[in-house]
Amino acid sequence: MNEPPVPFFQSTAGPAHLGNGPQNNTFYFSPPQTPGRSRRRHPAEDLRRLFLRFVRPEGFGRALDVLREHRTVFLDAPSGSGRIATAKMLLWEEGEGSAEIYELLWEDRDGEAPLNDGRIAEGDRLWLDLSELSEEQWRRFSGELPALRHTVLARKAHLVVVLPHPRHDLPSEHSRYVVEIKAPERRGVLLQHLRAEGLLQTEEDWELPPSQILEKQTSLGKISSFVSSLIKARNSTGGEGNLTSWWSLTERAFFHLPKAAAEQAEQLREGAQRALLLTVSMLHGAHVDGVYRASSLLLEILGSAHGDDAPLDGATFGERLREIGAEIDASSRAVRFREFTYDAAVRSYFWVNLPQLREHLPVWLEQIADSPEISPAEWRKLIERFAEQCLGDRHDDVMKKLIERWADRQGKRRDAARILLEGGLRHERHGQRFRGHLYEWATRKEIPRGLAELMIDACRDVVASRHPDAALVRLHHMARRTWREEARRALVEMAGESRRSFRQLLARLTREGAGGGRFAEADTGIFLQIAAPDIITAPDPRHRTLIGEAGVRRLLTRGWDAAFTAPQEVWEPTVRRWLQMAAQDERHRDELLTVLIEGAAQHPRVLAHLHSLPYRLGLPPCIGEFLFRQINDVQGIRLR
Secondary structure, eight states: OOOOSOOOOOOOOSOOOOOOSSOOOOOOOOOOOOTTSOOOOOHHHHHHHHHHHOOOOBTHHHHHHHHHHHSEEEEEOOTTSSHHHHHHHHHHHHTTSOOOOEEOOSOOSSSSOTTOGGGOOTTOEEEEEOTTOOHHHHHHHHHHHHHHHHHHHHTTOEEEEEOOSSOOOOOGGGGGGEEEOBOOOHHHHHHHHHHHTTOOOSGGGGSOOOOGGGSTTOOHHHHHHHHHHHHHHHHHTTTOSOHHHHHHHHHHHHHTHHHHHHHHHHHOOSHHHHHHHHHHHHTTTOBHHHHHHHHHHHHHHHTOOOSOSSTTSSOOHHHHHHHTTEEEOTTTOBEEESSTTHHHHHHHHHHHHOGGGTTTHHHHHHHHTTOTTSOHHHHHHHHHHHHHHHHHTTOHHHHHHHHHHHTTSOTHHHHHHHHHHHHHHHOTTTHHHHHHHHHHHHTSSOOOHHHHHHHHHHIIIIIHHHOHHHHHHHHHHHHHSTTHHHHHHHHHHHHHHOHHHHHHHHHHHHSTTTTSGGGHHHHHHHHHHHOOHHHHTOOOTTSOOSTTSHHHHHHHHHHHHHHTTSOHHHHHHHHHHHHHHHHHOSTTHHHHHHHHHHHTTTOHHHHHHHHHHHHHTTOOHHHHHHHHHHHHHHHHHHHO
16 A cells, blocks of 8 residues: 555545635535524634645745744745645644634725735734736735835734746845745645545555546646545435545546536527526426426526426426436435536536526526525525526626625525625635625615625624634724614624734724714724723733733824713713723733823813712722822923
8 A cells, every 4th residue: 555645634524725726616605594693614624624634835844944034935836736725834834733824915995005014913924815916916016015024024923925926026135035836746635635534444545546636737726626526426325335436426527527518408409408407407406396486487587488388298397307317306306417416517517608698597596586486495505506606707796786686685585695795705716806895885875784784794704704804894884884883893892802803993993084084983982892991901821911012002092082082971981991990900000091191181171080080989099199190290291
């Protein structure tokens, strides 16, 4: 037995994406869960799953050395080589398995400089994907590179940058940070995936049969998709068989069924047959009544004759199904093709080769939504399959229109809007476009309630796990506008769960010009909620507190300066909590009281109120005495 030179890990479940080049993926979208239950998937799960499947590419060791020595490394690697996975694993290993890894977005429509230093916190481990940058965008990045490097060094962060390939000109002083990465041998990658999935049970399983999937030009992402299909093949047989039999099914699905589906569709000349073929592929596994109804609706929309005006004439529905290679399960009455994953091949054929159908499918979905023959579970699968086609061919605009149309509806349509939105946001290649849609909606003056609720859930449960900065920006815009209470709750929750998000939000609330204008009241309210004394004085595992950071204290001072322009009844409850915490927490007493007084320095009436407040609250004399000294110091500075 020839085992590959890869380390052994215990098995786990789930596919991983190991490249961002062209690939054939089957995407799975999670249906909505019950209200009140968090659907957030922590990035640690993804990183551990990736780690169990990762095989170090050539150049990984040198890249890790450069990262550790210089805190920055530039990866030069072709598409499909696993360069994004390599960036993540470099940071994972540098951090000794810590899950705190963030993607730094090059361009995000948030009104801020894409790489401003507020995006990089102390000790951050970040990766930046520039692989799709045009030459014009690259020139812009090159101009920001010195400042970016300075911030990374000053804040003791680590940064992995994925360069365009072939790479554009890089300033000579940064060329020493470039490391070329070459994809690992495909067989080793495939075996590592199979082992992680528990599919290598016998010695014979290690002897992989010849396959196109092992060819040199195969992207690592396609290998991951192949293994996912193997798992589906095993599950489709109820676990019966072995790796060889499942491999045979997957090989045919990957490399032969697309051609077979094309040949069948081209041989079918009647509109009714093609409509049935497409319907079965979209509703694969659904009850026969729903398939029949949906097929009839599709023919109506396309303007074709039913062919069933005389029920006793012509072929039965079962016969028509058998003609296209489908059958009705005797017990469940579900309609399925006889071949494994043939439905996916048919869907892909129609979407690519009959583009004129695309404008009719949303109308078809609209009508099917009202059909009682289609169960909620069958409806969700239908929407997932529709989204798969849209995302595979850059037709996210169709999904966007349906989200806007259905978000404020009830029942099946609202479920569909959620599936489309969250599925788009999770997509590896097109997630950024959906974050752009979120930003566009979030900055509107008015947002329909249903859409706002879906956006808040998506920011909190989907975007925040991988792109917390982007989620925070969008929630902040919503918290300033319509549905501010719902968005504010999610925003404050984010800031309370993550110190990085707390700092980012505090910086946004207190940046120059942020406190004035039409958003002043909203921003003040948010500031007073996140500036909870129990949060800023809580120690982390290293016994560090937010109030103990000089940068945070400066921002808190600015926040109080803006807050003290509001009516007293707005800010006094939070001031009281700060004073009470100062009385209880001797360690942070000076910091809490100093921030308050410096924030009130330009507000004489507030200073006078702060002087008397401790006595009216019955706090220890030391609190009033400290405030008295601080107020005198502040006023003395102002008088000189």
